[in-house]
Amino acid sequence: MTQSSGDFLLALDEGTTSTRAVVFDSGGRIVASAGRPLSQHYPQPGWVEHDPREIWDRTLDAAREAIAAAGGVSTIAAIGITNQRETVVFWHRRTGEPLAPAIVWQDRRTADLCQQLRDAGHEPAVMARTGLPLDPYFSASKIAWGLRHWPAVAAAARAGDLAVGTVDSYLLYRLTGGVHATDATNASRTLLADIERCQWDTGLADLFGIDLDLLPRITDSAGELGSTLPVLFGRPLPIRGIAGDQQAAAIGQGCVRAGSIKATYGTGCFVLAHVGARPVLSANRLLSTVAWRINGQPCYALEGSIFVAGSAVQWLRDKVGLVLAAGETEALARSVTSTEGVYLVPAFVGLGAPHWRPSVRGLLTGLTFGTTRAHIVRACLEAMSYQTADLLEAFRADGVEPAGLRIDGGMAVNDWMAQDLADMLDMTVERPQVTETTALGAAALAAVGAGLLGSIEDVSRLWRLDRAFHPLLDASTRHHRLAGWRQAVAQTFAGEIGNDQPA
DSSP states (O other), X not given: OOOOTTOEEEEEEEOSSXXXXXXXXXXXXXXXXXXXXXXXXXXXXXXXXXXHHHXXXXXXXXXXXXXXXXXOGGGEEEEEEXXXXXXXXXXXXXXXXXSSOEEOTTOOTTHHHHHHHHHTTOHHHHHHHHSOOSOTTXXXXXXXXXXXXXXXXXXXXXXXXXXXXXXXXXXXXXXXXXXXXXXXXXXXXXXXXXXXXXXXXXXXXXXXXXXXXXXXXXXXXXXXXXXOOXXXXXXXXXXXXXXXXXXXXXXXXXXXXXXXXXXEESSSEEEEEEEESSOXXXXXXXXXXXXXXXXXXEEEEEEEEESOSHHHHHIIIIISOSOSSTTHHHHHHHTSSSOTTOEEEOOBTBBOTTTOBTTOOOEEEOOOTTOOXXXXXXXXXXXXXXXXXXXXXXXXXXXXXXXXXXXXXXXXXXXXXXXXXHHHHTSEEEEXXXXXXXXXXXXXXXXXXXXXXXXXXXXXXXXXXXXXXXXXXXXXXXXXXXXXXXXXXXXXXXXXXXXXXXX
């Protein structure tokens, strides 16, 4: 990445609970940043929605603030976009205005539809084409639901006025005034794209009753993706990179060679292992996904998706009042020597990989009169290590043997949790100096697309270590704790809604 006037990169990082705009210099250092919170709406149990107007307005506000703080629009060479994946937006093609709430990736309203398709025997063929199981996590069943249940969406579809896409495509449409495109990483999370060809699949669209004309075209993750409307920032800014947030985080962590692996602890937790130029279809309920596509050539990753991580701490704070701020959790966890047998299985919206049980619900078990809020808070943090351990067991069974784990996300600043990860995984855990790795990955893709960075492999030289955490726990204690976790998960399964999901 060369540096001259106007060579800063603006990353728009549209997440689940906030939207951020971060400006980076040539060394991957943050020049300026701004953020805005996003509201979560829960109209029914298991339903999660966003207001697409709020997403757009707050993304625009954050971008303008960050650009001003970086020295003005003349300093920006290009924009990279990264986004919460699988979340679906429905909008009017002519105006760009949303027609319905956005259905968020955590939403489980389509569990019954996915179960019907599994019962009909469709899952093996779907997994072979997409690398994904039939689960309400992914976009296709959300799109199908919106077309069937929201009259304004259905009417726009009949009139040829409907555009549908994930959040990246919605933002691109609004920023450019009409470019309807999505990159291959986001397309690979829809259950509608053939993962090897990186193209929409007619058979999959027919399975869900979706007209492919509603969807954006699939593009590379870096390249000429459009330019912003002049009115937005004072002059057009080229958009040169797009990737889903977890793929962007892996790039920002320098996980660009086969075998490298990262975990992001944000609203959920997502573990990605780079596997190279060919997709690896998991035999252990992991996801095969596009890591990026540049110059028409895709690279791939295996992924384990945990639906609840930082949102469990939000629950402790906002719903049950055990902490006033997330930062209190570290001191509380350190204040006790163990949880005294308390386990929290944070299945508030079901369990993701490797279980894929959308109908289970959260469980707090092992309580006694001696249980304090410190034990419960520590159990919440320990659940992050246990869920990650479950995923790494699946990665190993699929032939991926990581030497270490790089972590990022809001929870990664918690030293106690980082050490517990190292202890329970029995491996070194590394945290970078720049924890805005998702934004950094989007900026790196924009740099590649704008010709400021030679290749995606060059990103690895931007990564700098903040701290390494080495395992200190004895094997006996590790095995005892994991055994207790597995018993707690089994209890969760026993109380599953309907109790009819496959093990």
